[in-house]
Amino acid sequence: MKIIVLNLLLALSFGAFAQKGNGDTVSFASSVKCGMCKKTIESKLGKEKGVQSVNVDLKEHTVNVVYNPKKTNKQELKNKISKIGYDADEVVADQKAHDELPACCQKTSKSH
Numbered sequence: 001m002k003i004i005v006l007n008l009l010l011a012l013s014f015g016a017f018a019q020k021g022n023g024d025t026v027s028f029a030s031s032v033k034c035g036m037c038k039k040t041i042e043s044k045l046g047k048e049k050g051v052q053s054v055n056v057d058l059k060e061h062t063v064n065v066v067y068n069p070k071k072t073n074k075q076e077l078k079n080k081i082s083k084i085g086y087d088a089d090e091v092v093a094d095q096k097a098h099d100e101l102p103a104c105c106q107k108t109s110k111s112h
Contacts (some may be wrong), residue, residue, distance in 0.1 A: 003021070022068070023051045023052045023053075023064070023066040023068050023069075024066070024067055024068075024069045025032075025064065025066050025067075026065050026067070026074050026077065027062050027063070027064045027065075028062060028063045028065075028077070028078060028081065028088050029061060029062055029087070029088075029089055030056075030061055030062060030063045030084050030086050030088055031061070031087040031093060031107050032056050032058060032061055032062075032063065032086060032107065033058070033061075033104065033105060034104050034105060035055065035058070036101075036102050036104060036105050037086065037101075037105045037108055038056040038058055039066070040085075040101070040105070041048050041054065041081065041082060041084055041086060042054045042055070042056055045063070045065065045077070045080060045081060045084065045086050048070030048072065048077075048080055049063075049064075049069025049071050049072060050067050050068045050069075050070070051065060051067050051068075051072065051077070051102060052066040052067055052068060053065070054066075054096040062084075063075055063081060063088065067101050077083070078090075078091040079094050082094050082097075083097055084097060084098075085097035085098040085100065085101045085105070086098070086105075087107075093107070
């Protein structure tokens, strides 16, 4: 009985691990400026359903996302970035969320 349970747990673990690598990748131009922007987007977007990993490139001003296309899509990801307070390609940052960002992260601040 213990062997059956152990085998079942191993199979489930392997299945979950294998699914992690099956995501699509997308990159969005964004209004990111500093380390706070990077931390905010990576932590908040990383918790969203279907998002497997997030990397903000401050040099290129992009948000790079690996996601499960069965659980989310590019437009939803853009909308989620906007609701955090940042632009994502043609989707402009939600004004209320943008205004709540630290001053250094707002579009009107000078680039670092």
